[in-house]
Amino acid sequence: MLVTSIAIEMPLSVTALRPNAAPTAGAADDDRALISRITAGDERALGVLYDRYAATMYAVAFRISGERADAEEIVLETFSQAWRNAGRFHGEKGSAVAWLTMMCRSRALDLIRSRGRRAKLVETAQQAEPTGAPAMGTGPENPTDRVAGSERAAKVAAALESLSPPQRQAIELAYYEGLSHSEIAERLDEPLGTVKTRVRLAMQKLREALTPYYFEAAT
Amino acid sequence: MSATIPESIRELAAGYALGALTPEEARAFETALAQSPELQREVAEYREVNALLAAGRGGQAPSPEVKERLLARVAASKAAALPPPARRTFPWMATALAATTVLAIGLGGRARQLERDLTEKNAALASTAAKLAKREETLNTLLTAEADLSVVQLTTSGAQAPGMQFFWNRRQNRGVLHAFRLPPAGPGKTYQLWLIPKDGKPVPSVVFNSAADGHALVEAFQLQVEGGFQTAAVTIEPEGGSSTPTMPIVLIGQVSGL
Numbered sequence: 001m002l003v004t005s006i007a008i009e010m011p012l013s014v015t016a017l018r019p020n021a022a023p024t025a026g027a028a029d030d031d032r033a034l035i036s037r038i039t040a041g042d043e044r045a046l047g048v049l050y051d052r053y054a055a056t057m058y059a060v061a062f063r064i065s066g067e068r069a070d071a072e073e074i075v076l077e078t079f080s081q082a083w084r085n086a087g088r089f090h091g092e093k094g095s096a097v098a099w100l101t102m103m104c105r106s107r108a109l110d111l112i113r114s115r116g117r118r119a120k121l122v123e124t125a126q127q128a129e130p131t132g133a134p135a136m137g138t139g140p141e142n143p144t145d146r147v148a149g150s151e152r153a154a155k156v157a158a159a160l161e162s163l164s165p166p167q168r169q170a171i172e173l174a175y176y177e178g179l180s181h182s183e184i185a186e187r188l189d190e191p192l193g194t195v196k197t198r199v200r201l202a203m204q205k206l207r208e209a210l211t212p213y214y215f216e217a218a219t
Numbered sequence: 220m221s222a223t224i225p226e227s228i229r230e231l232a233a234g235y236a237l238g239a240l241t242p243e244e245a246r247a248f249e250t251a252l253a254q255s256p257e258l259q260r261e262v263a264e265y266r267e268v269n270a271l272l273a274a275g276r277g278g279q280a281p282s283p284e285v286k287e288r289l290l291a292r293v294a295a296s297k298a299a300a301l302p303p304p305a306r307r308t309f310p311w312m313a314t315a316l317a318a319t320t321v322l323a324i325g326l327g328g329r330a331r332q333l334e335r336d337l338t339e340k341n342a343a344l345a346s347t348a349a350k351l352a353k354r355e356e357t358l359n360t361l362l363t364a365e366a367d368l369s370v371v372q373l374t375t376s377g378a379q380a381p382g383m384q385f386f387w388n389r390r391q392n393r394g395v396l397h398a399f400r401l402p403p404a405g406p407g408k409t410y411q412l413w414l415i416p417k418d419g420k421p422v423p424s425v426v427f428n429s430a431a432d433g434h435a436l437v438e439a440f441q442l443q444v445e446g447g448f449q450t451a452a453v454t455i456e457p458e459g460g461s462s463t464p465t466m467p468i469v470l471i472g473q474v475s476g477l
Contacts, residue, residue, distance in 0.1 A: 043293045055280040060273040066403045066430030072281045094263045098270040174237040203233035214267040
């Protein structure tokens, strides 16, 4: 028998953040100019915007969808939507990356929700489940796994670590799985009011900690 | 302004930005949102937090083909929107043309938008058709095996432990994988299937990853092992896969009835 040990790698929690090539806050005005050019039909501007944010969108899409091909399709559709809807972007109401993230998450969550429906169809085939020892759970993070990078990424990681584990879990379920308050409450077997408060306080805490690091100040 | 916003509505701002509200809550919040610059600012700030959570994650870029496809798609939509070649006109038409120019510009913009949308929809349709063809291939892999279909249940221990079903069409030597409750492998990592023949030397097979909901489906794929195998196992490997398995084994199962 090949088995020498059995262990399951724990799912990445949102605390396991790694820095990436996110642009500096000074890029905000530049982003607005790019989107103006995209509105005017300049595909080179779209290429620049893509080069700047594709990795960020891909990371989110992959984290949500779990499959490279799906994540790439989501990135493609996100930037295609940006091309079509650039005229509807309001720079004074938020940053380009916030706008892109909103579209990217929406597409990725739509995909996993459609998968969820598919998964129900095969649930009946999953009766032969094992019994016994180690159950899955949310294991501890390995701090050395986190690499210090840009100031922004480090601050995001620090802000997430400042949340309590239940707050982080609630945010993760909402952000990466697209669960509603009531679905989170059901999943965690917690009262709905508790979950709502947890999500609200966690987001308030993140907002307070991260305001200086917005891609640009929301007005 | 803040005095006019009920606390019960204000408390929904974070959940709204995350998309965690019920449709009823979202409608009530949007009614208030439309009239409150303060709420709009609050939601915008929460969306910036969402963006920061995205930017804090790993920075691996999608493959270069994605950008090529994007730019090709855009170029196609622009080409479709180009005006037809100019034709010879007559002086008496000048007035009429001038009168219709303003209208034409407006209609032209709308037409370009429609053509752009049509190109996008055609591309989306082609993508859906390709996925459907793959799904049919998967179904055929299962259905054409008849008596030559083996189902390997790969398991580990634990009440809520992950599992995987490996459907093996022995006639075509093709497989389909379906995993459940399997957490994503993590940045830079992937799951890899190993097929272990009688001699015990693992043969590398497909790499895959699971979605956030723990599900993974690997549609019809060819098995690169001659003479069958007795055991199937899954390990976590660096992205792209490995030629030899990295311990520990995550899931394992025996082919029964051989």
